[in-house]
Amino acid sequence: MNFDLAIDRNRTSCEKWDNLQAVFGNPDALPMWVADMDFAAPPAVIKALHERVEHGVFGYTFPPVSYKESIVDWMQTRHNWSIQPEWIQNCPGVVPALSLLVEAFTSPGDQVMIQTPVYPPFYQVVKEHGRELITNPLIQNEDGSYVMDFDHLEQSLSGGQVKMLILCSPHNPVGRVWTREELSRLAELCIRYDVLVVSDEIHSDLVFEPSKHVPYAALSEEAALNSIICTAPSKTFNIAGLNTANMIIPNEQHRSKFRKALKRYALGSITPLGAAATEAAYREGGEWLDTLLDYIRGNMELVHRYASEHLPEVKLSLPESTYLLWLDFRKLGMDSDELNRFLVHEAKLGLNKGSTFGDEGEGFMRMNVACTRATVQEALSRLHNALEAWRARK
Template identity: 45%
Template sequence: MGNSSAEFDFDQLIARRGTDSRKWDDIGSVFGSEEVLPLWIADMDFASPPAVAAKIRERAGHSVYAYNTRDRAPFSQAIIDWVRRRHDWNIEKEWIVQAPGVVPAIILSILALSKPGDGIIIQPPVYPPFFASIKDNHRNIVENPLISHNGYYEMDFADLEQKLANPDNKLLLLCSPHNPVGRVWKREELTRVYNLCQAYQVDVLSDEIHSDLVYGGHKHTVFASLGTPVCHQSITFMAASKTFNIAGLNTSFIIVPCKQRRGLIETEINRMHLRRNNLFGVLATEAAYQAGEAWLDALLVYLEKNAAMLVDFMEARLPGVKVVKPEGTFLAWLDFRAYFNEANELSKFLVEQAQVGLNPGLAFGTQAAGFARLNFATRQSVVLEAVTRIEKAIKQLDRRGS
C-alpha cells in the first residue's frame, strides 16, 4: 500500500457527455430528464490508470486492428500474479477462460451447468442481471433473501439450507462482494456456504467482479479458495472492468479449476463462436494488473472518503434516509422507506424533485421497494451536490407535509 490519493488526481473534471457514455449520454432516455445528476450505472468518472491509456495508445498507433491471438501468455500471467498478490490465491493458467464480460460469462456457465427448469438460487436484493440471466434462459429463480439488521445485511443460512436441500436447485449464484448492499462476506460466512453447498452437491457461480474494491478492515475471500486445495464445484468470475474503469472494453475471465466443468463452459463458448477476444480489452487488463496497483491503492483511499462523507452527511442532515457505509464496491444502498411507501413515488421524487439519477431499488428484487442505489465513484464535489439536492428536496417534502 503506502500510496496516497494525492499522487493521482481523482478530483480532475473529465467531461463525459458526448462520448457515447451510457451513464451520461443516456440519462434522457433512462430518466426522462436531461437535468438529473447521474449516479447510477456502475462505472467511475475517473480516468483509468496511466499505464492502461498508454498501452491502448501504443497499440492503436499500429493502425491494423485485425484478428488477434486467442491465448496471450502475458495476459494469463498478469491474472495469475494479480490474484496471488491481491487475494492470496494460487491459480493455474489452464483454469483461465476468457469471456466478453462477467454477465455473459455467468449466462454461459448457467447454460453449461444446468438445464431448462432447474432452480438457481440468488440472494436478493441483488444485481438485476442475476434475475434476467436465469429467467431469460428458462431456469427458475429461487430466492434466498438476505436479512437486514438496521441496514447491515447477513445471509439467512436456515433458508439457504432448505433451498440447497431441494434436488431441483442445481446452482447458487453468489455475489461477492455483494452488489448493492456493499457487504464483503467474512471468511466464516463463506465457509458456511461452502460446507452447505458441498453437503448438497450444489455448484457455486461466484461473481467476484468487485473483489478488488474493498475498504479498510475488510478482506475479500475468493470462494473457490476455501477448498482443499481448491473447490472444484466453484466457478469464479472476475474482470479488471470495475476496478480500473474499463468496462467498455468487454473483457473478463472465468476461473474454473475443474477440468470437466471447464470443458462444458468452453463448449458453450465455442457453440456461440465467442472465442474471439477484444484486442484492446486484453491489453488494458494486462497493463492494469501489471502497473495499476498504486493507482488502485490511491483510488480506494479516495472512494472510502467519499463513502464516509456520504454516510456522515446522511446521519447529520438526513437521518430519515438510512445508509450503512459499504465494506466494498463503490455503491451505497439508501433506504428511503421513512418517506416513501410506493417505489414509483420514490423514483419520481428522485428524478423530478431531487434531480438525481439513482438505480431504483425494485430492480434488485421485491425486497428493495423504497430503496435506491447511489454510485459514489465520482468527484467528491459531485457526491456532495447529489446528497445536497436530496436534502433540499426532502425538506420541501417535509414542509408540504406539515
C-alpha cells in the same frame, strides 16, 4: 492521479451521462446510477492503449501467455490466491458468462438460487433460460448491514432441486464482503447438496480495510472443484467498454464444458485493446487502485456523515466493498415509482431503483459515488433541498 478532476463524459455515447432523457425523463438529473466510474483509467492502461493503437493493425487476437500470467500474479499479490494459467478462460463479460453457465450447467426446469436483493442480471439470466428462480433473501440487521440466512438456505437446498447458486461476492448492492466463515458455511451446504457455485467476484478488488476478500475457490480444494469464479478488470480499472472478463475454473471438466459453450456461440475471442488494457492494469495498476480506494471511501464517509447530520429520512451503512451506496428511503413512505419520481424530478438525481434488485429493495435506491467529491457534494445539496421541500408539504 487527481480524482477531483472533472472529466466531461457528455457526447461520448456514454450510457451513464448521454442517456438521461431516455432513462430518467430528465436531462438535468445528476447521473449516479450505472456502475462505472467518472474517473480516467490508470495511466498505465492509457499508455498501453496508445501503444497498441499506434501499431495500427487490429486483427483477430488471442490472449498471450503474458496476459494470463498477469492475472495469476494479481490474484496471488492482491488476494493471496494461487491459481494456474490453464484455469483462466477469457470471455466478453461477466453477464454473458453467467448466461452461458446457466445454459451449460443446468437444464430447463432446474432451480437456480440467488441471494436477494441482488444485481438485476442475475434474475435475467435464470429466467430467460427457462430455469426456476429460487431466492435466499439476505437478512438486514438493525444497523443496515446484511447477513446470509443459512437456515433458509439449507431448507431450500435440501430438497435437491437447486442445481446452481449464483453468489455475489462481494455483494452488489449491499456492499458486504463475505467472511471466510460465512463462505465456508455456504460451501459446506453446497457441497453436501451437490449445488454448483458460480461466484461473481467482479467487485473483489474494490474492498476497504479492514475487510478482506476471500476468493470462493480459495476456501478448499472441494470448494474449488465445485465452483466457477467470474472476474474482470472492468469495475476495478473503469474499462467496462473494452468487454474483457476472465472465468477462473479449477475443475477441468467444468472448463471443458464452458469452453464448448463459448465455442457454440463463437464468444471465445478477445479484442486487442481489451487484452492490452487488462495486462497493463494487472501489471501496473496496484498503486493507482490503492489511491482510488482511499478517495472512494472518502466519498462514502461524506455521504454517511451528511445523512446522519442532515437527512433523517435517509439511512445507510458504510459498505465494505464496491463504490455503491444502498440508501434506505423507507421513512418517506413512498413506493418504488413515487420514490424514483421524487428523486429524479424534485432532487434531480438519477439513481438505480432498489426494486430492480428484488422485492427486498423496495424503498431503497443505489447511489454510485465513483465520481468527484464535488459531484457528491452537489448530490447531497440537491437531496437536502428536495427533502426540505417535502417536509414543508407534510
